[in-house]
Amino acid sequence: MPRNLRIRVDHDVCVGNAMCEAIAPKVFQLNDNRQSEAVDPGAETLEKILEAAENCPVSAIFVEDADTGEQLFP
Amino acid sequence: MSAELQDNLFAPEVIANPYDYYGRVREQDPVRWNKAYELWLITRYEDLVWLTRHHELFSSAVFRNDPRPAYPPIDESDLGLYEYVRNYQADQFIQHDRPEHLEMRRVMHSYFTPKSMEAWRPFVQKAIKELLDEAEEKGGMDVMRDLATPLPVLVIAQMMGVHEDERRYVRQLAEKLLYIGRGEYDRMKPLTEGMRGMIEYVSPLVDERLVKPGDDFISVLADGERRGIFSRHQVLVNTSLLLLAGHETTINLICNGTLAFLRHPGQWELFKTDPDGLAKTATEECLRYDSPVISIQRLATQDVEMRGKTLRAKDRIRWFISAANRDPEKFAEPDKFDITRWPNPHVAFGNGVHHCLGATLARVEGQEVFKALAERFPRLQLESEEFEYQPSITFRSLKALPVTWQ
Numbered sequence: 223m224p225r226n227l228r229i230r231v232d233h234d235v236c237v238g239n240a241m242c243e244a245i246a247p248k249v250f251q252l253n254d255n256r257q258s259e260a261v262d263p264g265a266e267t268l269e270k271i272l273e274a275a276e277n278c279p280v281s282a283i284f285v286e287d288a289d290t291g292e293q294l295f296p
Numbered sequence: 297m298s299a300e301l302q303d304n305l306f307a308p309e310v311i312a313n314p315y316d317y318y319g320r321v322r323e324q325d326p327v328r329w330n331k332a333y334e335l336w337l338i339t340r341y342e343d344l345v346w347l348t349r350h351h352e353l354f355s356s357a358v359f360r361n362d363p364r365p366a367y368p369p370i371d372e373s374d375l376g377l378y379e380y381v382r383n384y385q386a387d388q389f390i391q392h393d394r395p396e397h398l399e400m401r402r403v404m405h406s407y408f409t410p411k412s413m414e415a416w417r418p419f420v421q422k423a424i425k426e427l428l429d430e431a432e433e434k435g436g437m438d439v440m441r442d443l444a445t446p447l448p449v450l451v452i453a454q455m456m457g458v459h460e461d462e463r464r465y466v467r468q469l470a471e472k473l474l475y476i477g478r479g480e481y482d483r484m485k486p487l488t489e490g491m492r493g494m495i496e497y498v499s500p501l502v503d504e505r506l507v508k509p510g511d512d513f514i515s516v517l518a519d520g521e522r523r524g525i526f527s528r529h530q531v532l533v534n535t536s537l538l539l540l541a542g543h544e545t546t547i548n549l550i551c552n553g554t555l556a557f558l559r560h561p562g563q564w565e566l567f568k569t570d571p572d573g574l575a576k577t578a579t580e581e582c583l584r585y586d587s588p589v590i591s592i593q594r595l596a597t598q599d600v601e602m603r604g605k606t607l608r609a610k611d612r613i614r615w616f617i618s619a620a621n622r623d624p625e626k627f628a629e630p631d632k633f634d635i636t637r638w639p640n641p642h643v644a645f646g647n648g649v650h651h652c653l654g655a656t657l658a659r660v661e662g663q664e665v666f667k668a669l670a671e672r673f674p675r676l677q678l679e680s681e682e683f684e685y686q687p688s689i690t691f692r693s694l695k696a697l698p699v700t701w702q
Binding site for chain 1: 348349402403405406408409410411458465639640645646647648649651653655656657
């Protein structure tokens with residue numbers, strides 16, 4: 223079973239660099255304000271999502287296991 | 297009244313204090329056509345963020361597509377050299393738009409993640425310690441010459457995997473590359489010497505790394521060549537870009553930040569009570585208060601309306617970090633230097649898809665320098681109250697910053 227993820231993008235921090243969207247486009251999409259939103263947390267592998275989070279230049283992406291609350295990134 | 301605003305962006309009073317002039321532009325005529333240099337000035341925070349996030353409307357391919365001459369002007373006999381500079385600069389990944397920009401940036405992006413840059417902190421600390429050891433023996437220093445200029449080159453040379461006995465040569469090249477942001481009539485000669493020197497020096501290193509890759513960033517770029525994303529010229533130019541971009545801007549962060557501290561003794565005293573705890577917010581405030589970069593240029597790709605003005609396709613546009621970071625609509629008491637300011641959503645590193653690749657490295661270098669100065673030289677003071685800046689509208693660069701601690 224793939225994990226059930228909760229992904230948060232901090233919009234006070236997000237600069238719209240869009241690298242997350244390039245790495246995991248089914249999960250991260252830019253909104254009208256050109257900031258990233260996690261639109262569908264289950265649409266890419268955990269590995270891709272963590273890669274996107276790690277490549278955020280301003281560390282705006284937070285990932286946790288929605289069932290256990292375990293923090294997966296950072 | 298906008299009629300009171302003059303148009304000479306290189307006037308001595310504008311170079312000395314851009315905050316006064318661009319602050320008045322921001323209040324009186326925030327999207328302003330500058331006739332003298334034929335460009336739009338974008339000065340409000342909100343507009344800057346909007347513009348940088350709409351990269352499809354504002355092209356970064358400036359050197360390739362802007363046919364207008366160099367400004368400030370150069371010697372007429374150097375026009376051939378300027379063509380060389382244009383062709384060189386045009387191959388930088390930051391001078392590209394999507395989709396090429398994304399493909400090129402992705403080659404380098406994961407080298408510069410916050411986590412991987414954090415791993416460089418001990419190296420940065422050691423480099424600062426060695427430079428300050430040398431300075432301490434002399435009893436005073438020029439922060440510019442003795443700390444801010446050598447530090448980033450030590451760090452970048454290590455990232456490039458430069459052999460220790462070649463660092464001095466790389467530093468000489470790096471100092472020639474700094475002429476890109478200067479205003480002297482005859483700046484093209486040293487600048488092109490630096491560019492040609494980089495091409496000659498780095499090309500054999502790329503050949504080496506193609507055969508035997510390491511964990512340095514020339515290997516990263518060489519891999520981009522192997523995968524057909526970069527031409528050889530692009531690999532060389534982007535190596536040179538990383539050397540320059542990480543140099544000038546870091547120099548300015550260190551010097552402008554140190555100056556801000558020493559001109560605000562209360563904030564310096566506060567910082568010394570807890571350098572470790574305050575280094576992060578203080579560095580962000582240095583980045584906001586007297587930003588290393590004043591403004592960045594774009595070219596409109598189509599007609600765009602901003603605040604009732606029509607920016608025409610191909611118009612030159614400059615967005616002013618120095619004005620946006622002092623915008624009272626975004627920052628309370630924007631002209632106050634407050635090292636505890638938080639949140640501090642300044643735009644010193646730009647915004648959008650071109651947000652500075654080296655931002656985390658710059659932050660680490662700034663934090664460690666300010667901490668080291670506070671811990672080692674608590675009685676640091678300015679040797680003079682007179683400061684001169686390079687005549688640039690791109691970089692906020694002091695010419696020197698002599699200090700003592702006697």
